[in-house]
Every structure is written in structure tokens, then in C-alpha cells.
Amino acid sequence: MPKNILLFASGSGSNVENIANYFQDDSRVVIRAVFGNNLSAGVVERCKRLGIPFYGFNRAALSDTTGMAGVLRSFEPDLVVLAGFLWKVPAEIVRAFEGRMINIHPALLPSHGGKGMYGMRVHEAVVRDGDARTGITIHYVNEAYDDGAVILQESVVVAKGDTPETVAGKVHALEYEFFPRAIESLLFPANG
Numbered sequence: 001m002p003k004n005i006l007l008f009a010s011g012s013g014s015n016v017e018n019i020a021n022y023f024q025d026d027s028r029v030v031i032r033a034v035f036g037n038n039l040s041a042g043v044v045e046r047c048k049r050l051g052i053p054f055y056g057f058n059r060a061a062l063s064d065t066t067g068m069a070g071v072l073r074s075f076e077p078d079l080v081v082l083a084g085f086l087w088k089v090p091a092e093i094v095r096a097f098e099g100r101m102i103n104i105h106p107a108l109l110p111s112h113g114g115k116g117m118y119g120m121r122v123h124e125a126v127v128r129d130g131d132a133r134t135g136i137t138i139h140y141v142n143e144a145y146d147d148g149a150v151i152l153q154e155s156v157v158v159a160k161g162d163t164p165e166t167v168a169g170k171v172h173a174l175e176y177e178f179f180p181r182a183i184e185s186l187l188f189p190a191n192g
């Protein structure tokens with residue numbers, strides 16, 4: 001029985017594409033669908049090109065948490081992966097997938113996390129605060145923003161000449177390298 005993944009994305013979807021490519025030839029894993037709140041986001045085009053079903057939803061649909069949880073359950077997901085999803089997941093849906101819903105944040109939480117901290121805002125804060133390092137945090141989703149148990153953190157140096165844009169490039173590189181592997185190790189824990 002293959003492992004089923006559902007992905008959530010609000011923006012460009014480069015992480016969605018990277019994850020899809022990583023598991024493309026792995027018959028143990030099926031990316032069943034991508035869910036998103038923005039029908040004009042780049043991720044929609046990527047899904048079309050990749051042949052992954054995309055389901056758009058608005059705030060009204062997401063607020064029907066019983067209905068939404070039922071739709072998600074129908075895919076029998078082993079893992080629900082937030083790959084750049086900007087809305088807060090309602091508590092009932094978090095609870096429905098307790099321990100099976102993860103998120104990636106483009107900073108070393110608890111630094112630069114929480115409501116409104118996403119994308120370039122995070123990298124601007126890192127540069128503004130003169131942080132020596134930044135990186136990614138992959139964590140379980142709980143009912144607060146960017147607050148669940150940490151699964152993995154990977155860091156990179158913030159050099160003197162770095163700008164928010166160059167920091168973003170370094171962080172994306174970490175995301176592309178480590179996010180798919182973290183997903184794989186969650187789906188197939190190394191037999192200790």
C-alpha cells in the first residue's frame with residue numbers, strides 16, 4: 001500500500017514541485033492532491049504541468065471544518081504537508097491530523113515566527129536583526145502559528161553582504177535539499 005501525501009500551498013509552489021520530483025519514481029509514495037487558497041498562484045500551473053490534482057478553497061470552505069476534514073480524510077493521507085500555506089489551519093482540522101500534519105518555516109523557530117511572518121518578511125527580519133545564521137524549521141502543526149514540535153532544523157550562515165533576497169536564495173536551497181528527505185523519513189522511519 002503506497003503512502004499518501006496531501007500538500008497545501010498558497011504561492012509559487014516551488015517546494016510542491018521539488019517534493020513531487022523527489023518522489024516521482026518512488027512507487028511507495030503517491031502525492032494525491034494539492035490544496036490551495038489562491039487560484040491564481042503559481043502552484044496551480046505547476047500542478048497542471050505535473051499532473052497533480054489541485055483543489056482550491058476559500059475561507060468559507062475552510063471554515064466548514066467538518067466538511068473540509070472529511071474531504072481531506074477521503075484521500076487517506078499518511079502525511080499532510082504545508083509547503084508555503086499562509087492561512088492558519090483551523091483547530092478541528094489540526095486535531096483531525098494530529099501527528100500527521102507538518103509545516104516548513106523559512107527561519108530557525110522560535111526566531112522570526114508567528115502570525116504575519118512569511119516569505120520575504122522573514123528574511124528581512126533576519127537581515128535587519130543581524131542574525132549570524134538563518135535556516136529552515138520543519139515542525140508538526142499545532143493550533144498556534146509556527147509552534148508545534150520541531151522535526152528538523154538546518155541552518156546556513158548569513159554573510160555580511162547578504163540581502164533579504166540572497167538570504168531567501170540560501171533558505172530555499174535548504175528547503176529543496178531537506179524537505180523531501182524529512183518527509184521520506186517520517187513516512188518510512190529508519191528501522192532502529
Ligand code: GRF
Pocket residue numbers: 009010011012013014015016083084085104105106119175
Ligand atoms: C517557502 O519559503 C516555505 O519555507 C514557506 O513558504 C515558502 C513557499 O515557497 N513556508 P514556494 O511556494 O514553495 O516556492
